[in-house]
Amino acid sequence: MPRLSASEIRSKSINERSVLLPNYDRSSVTPGIVHLGIGAFHRAHMAAYVDSLLKDNPSWGIIGASLRRPDTRDALAPQDFLYTLAIRDASGTKCRLIGSILDVLDASTQRAQLIETMANPAIRIVSLTVTEKGYCHDPSTGELDENHPDIVHDLAHPDEPISAAGIIVAALALRQQRGLIPFTVMSCDNLPSNGKTARRIVRRFAQLRAGSTELTNYVQSVSFPSTMIDRIVPATTDADREIVNEIIGLEDAWPIMTEPFTQWVIEDDFPAGRPPFETVGAQLVEDVEPFELMKLRMLNGSHSTMAYLGYLSGYQYVNEAIADPGILKLIHGLMTDEVMATLPMPRATLEAYRDQLLARFANPALKHRTWQIAMDGTQKLPQRLLGTIRDRLEKGLPVQRLTLGVAAWMRYVTGIDEEGNPIDVKDPHASRLRAIADGAGRDAEKLASGLLAVQEVFGTDLPGNTAFTDPVTKHVKSLLESGAKATVSALS
Ligand code: CS2
Numbered sequence: 506m507p508r509l510s511a512s513e514i515r516s517k518s519i520n521e522r523s524v525l526l527p528n529y530d531r532s533s534v535t536p537g538i539v540h541l542g543i544g545a546f547h548r549a550h551m552a553a554y555v556d557s558l559l560k561d562n563p564s565w566g567i568i569g570a571s572l573r574r575p576d577t578r579d580a581l582a583p584q585d586f587l588y589t590l591a592i593r594d595a596s597g598t599k600c601r602l603i604g605s606i607l608d609v610l611d612a613s614t615q616r617a618q619l620i621e622t623m624a625n626p627a628i629r630i631v632s633l634t635v636t637e638k639g640y641c642h643d644p645s646t647g648e649l650d651e652n653h654p655d656i657v658h659d660l661a662h663p664d665e666p667i668s669a670a671g672i673i674v675a676a677l678a679l680r681q682q683r684g685l686i687p688f689t690v691m692s693c694d695n696l697p698s699n700g701k702t703a704r705r706i707v708r709r710f711a712q713l714r715a716g717s718t719e720l721t722n723y724v725q726s727v728s729f730p731s732t733m734i735d736r737i738v739p740a741t742t743d744a745d746r747e748i749v750n751e752i753i754g755l756e757d758a759w760p761i762m763t764e765p766f767t768q769w770v771i772e773d774d775f776p777a778g779r780p781p782f783e784t785v786g787a788q789l790v791e792d793v794e795p796f797e798l799m800k801l802r803m804l805n806g807s808h809s810t811m812a813y814l815g816y817l818s819g820y821q822y823v824n825e826a827i828a829d830p831g832i833l834k835l836i837h838g839l840m841t842d843e844v845m846a847t848l849p850m851p852r853a854t855l856e857a858y859r860d861q862l863l864a865r866f867a868n869p870a871l872k873h874r875t876w877q878i879a880m881d882g883t884q885k886l887p888q889r890l891l892g893t894i895r896d897r898l899e900k901g902l903p904v905q906r907l908t909l910g911v912a913a914w915m916r917y918v919t920g921i922d923e924e925g926n927p928i929d930v931k932d933p934h935a936s937r938l939r940a941i942a943d944g945a946g947r948d949a950e951k952l953a954s955g956l957l958a959v960q961e962v963f964g965t966d967l968p969g970n971t972a973f974t975d976p977v978t979k980h981v982k983s984l985l986e987s988g989a990k991a992t993v994s995a996l997s
Contacts, residue, residue: 509755511585519602520754524589527604529560536566536607537780539623539688541669542635543569543577543609549738549763551632551693553590556605557785564627565780566607570619572635572669575611580759582609589749589760593870600752600760612672616665623676624683629777631676632691633703635669637884638933640696640706644887645964647702649709656710663714670710674724678716681723689728689775695805697797697888700731700772730772733796735804737764737865739873764871766861770796795849798892802844803855804862806889807836810910811866812878813917816928817989823873827866831990834997837863839906847896880931882914883938883962891967898972905976909996912980913989915956918942923988934959949982 507513514526538555540547547569555567569586571577581588586606592599610619623631637644641653649670650656659671666672677687690707692699704727711724739762749760769787783789790796808823814835815826826832840859848855890911894904918935919942920928932938938956945951957968957977967973983992 506750506754506756509584509587509589509753509757511587513755514587514602518755520752524600524602524753526602527556527559529563529604531604531607534559534563534566534604534607535627536568536622536625537564537627538567538630538632539619539628540567540569541572541612541631541633541672542639543571543606544634544636545738545740545761546734546736547632547634547693548588548603548606548761549590550734550736550767550769551634552603552605553601553767554769554782554785554787555780556601556603558780558782559605561784562780567605568622568628569606569609570612571609572612572639572667572672575614577759578609578611581606584758589753589757591745591749591752591760591762592765593762594765594868595870598748598752598870600749602753612667616672620666620672620676620679623672623688624679624685626685628688630691630775630779631673631688632693633669634693636694636881637696638881639669639694640702641668641670642702642706643961644884645891645961647697647705649706649713650961651709651713656713659710660713663716668710670706673707674711674714674720677711677724677727678720681720686777687723687727689730689777689779691730691732691771691775693732693734695734695801695885695888697801697892698731698794699797700729700774700793704729728774728776730774731793731797732772733768733770733793733800735768735800736766737868737871737873738762739871740877742872745872762871764865764868766865799848799850799855799858801888802848802893803840803858805885806844806893806907806910807839807862807866808878809882809885809889810839810906810913811836812875813882813910813913814989814993815875816879817913817916817923817984818993819923820875822871823866823875823878824869824871826875827863829990829993831993831997833863835906835909835993836866838997839910843897843902843904843906844893846900846902847893876929879917881933882918883932883934883959886911886914886962887964891963894973895967898970901972904973905996908973908976909980909992912953912977912984915952915977915981916984916989918956919952934961947985949985950978952985953978953981
């Protein structure tokens with residue numbers, strides 16, 4: 506099978522009847538956006554929105570950058586950065602070819618080129634999906650972790666940065682020296698007030714990097730709109746590649762699989778200009794926070810709870826977990842009885858959102874692994890479950906279901922499943938968590954109190970609040986003694 510590429514498209518060897526092609530002339534597209542963290546999520550979400558608007562706005566092409574690994578560049582370069590977006594549900598698979606990414610740079614080997622590109626006056630937006638841990642922050646406070654090895658490195662070598670904050674400030678420094686206006690920094694990560702978090706981190710980094718007051722002031726003037734981004738994007742597997750290649754009739758080394766649903770809510774604060782995102786389905790609003798809170802607490806809070814309990818119950822995929830009547834009842838109750846009361850939206854809006862989420866989780870065509878969502882729990886728990894818990898505790902409300910999600914994370918990071926098999930726990934603090942778990946053995950109280958002392962996750966308030974620690978410890982005990990399925994049925 507020939508490889509997907511611009512010339513294969515021109516020579517019409519792509520199966521045009523089963524794949525939607527870009528509706529614009531790619532050779533007339535010029536870059537306007539640099540995107541840091543060119544993973545599957547960006548390629549299923551923002552790159553697709555941009556692809557839809559390039560016909561009338563060709564100056565907004567995307568240059569992607571990966572900060573850690575060259576694998577995206579290596580897969581996409583031989584196919585002229587074209588790739589297939591496969592949208593899947595029970596009714597089948599619809600394929601669309603995305604052409605909005607013009608180039609991908611690998612920051613570890615093309616750092617100078619990346620920073621120079623970001624300093625190009627044509628670049629007006631630098632967007633980010635670097636995942637929670639890419640912010641090098643303390644997840645419980647949202648402040649820059651000044652002892653993070655990448656930050657320590659970047660402060661010592663400001664011209665060879667490896668962190669997102671270091672790269673952004675290096676590029677802003679060049680723009681400032683050249684008398685250019687700054688680009689807008691748009692975070693598309695799953696963090697509360699993601700724009701504010703990005704701004705806090707970048708400003709603090711710039712202060713620590715010192716240099717000139719001009720640079721510090723220049724960085725102060727940068728805009729950081731917040732965004733709420735939503736689309737479920739499982740990691741691509743070889744089986745997915747085969748499905749896509751069969752449909753399009755060419756070999757695509759890295760297609761992206763996703764669901765039909767997509768949502769993007771953006772705070773309208775782009776002094777350097779922006780494409781008309783509203784013409785392709787995004788909502789431009791003044792305040793994104795209520796949307797972010799709703800999404801993080803309802804969707805991602807349920808996702809993480811299902812990921813830990815589902816994995817421990819032996820379910821590989823989210824759709825299998827939600828098909829378990831006990832888990833379904835738990836997640837329904839978690840959203841209805843515990844999360845909704847903490848959100849500012851009308852009840853009817855929240856109920857409709859819940860029902861839509863339950864249907865999305867049940868999508869049988871999306872092979873979304875519980876293990877994938879279980880990753881990086883230390884970075885996810887604060888905004889997905891603990892913020893909701895704090896709001897409820899303040900009002901004296903019970904947190905039975907929310908604390909089961911937290912307890913399931915504790916059981917999961919012991920690194921041994923219910924059959925005694927190892928769990929491949931992926932987390933920046935995995936070895937520290939494992940050491941705590943090993944020290945506790947099967948003693949629920951020791952395990953819970955050891956993990957509750959991880960301040961970056963639980964802060965200084967929660968470990969001393971028995972309205973929180975009691976149900977957590979009780980659930981951990983039940984998970985260790987009776988297992989996940991029995992614990993879920995006892996509660997739901
Ligand atoms: C998931 C999210 O992997 C995870 O932690 O909860 O990536 C989720 O699929 C997206 O936020 C959906 O928009």
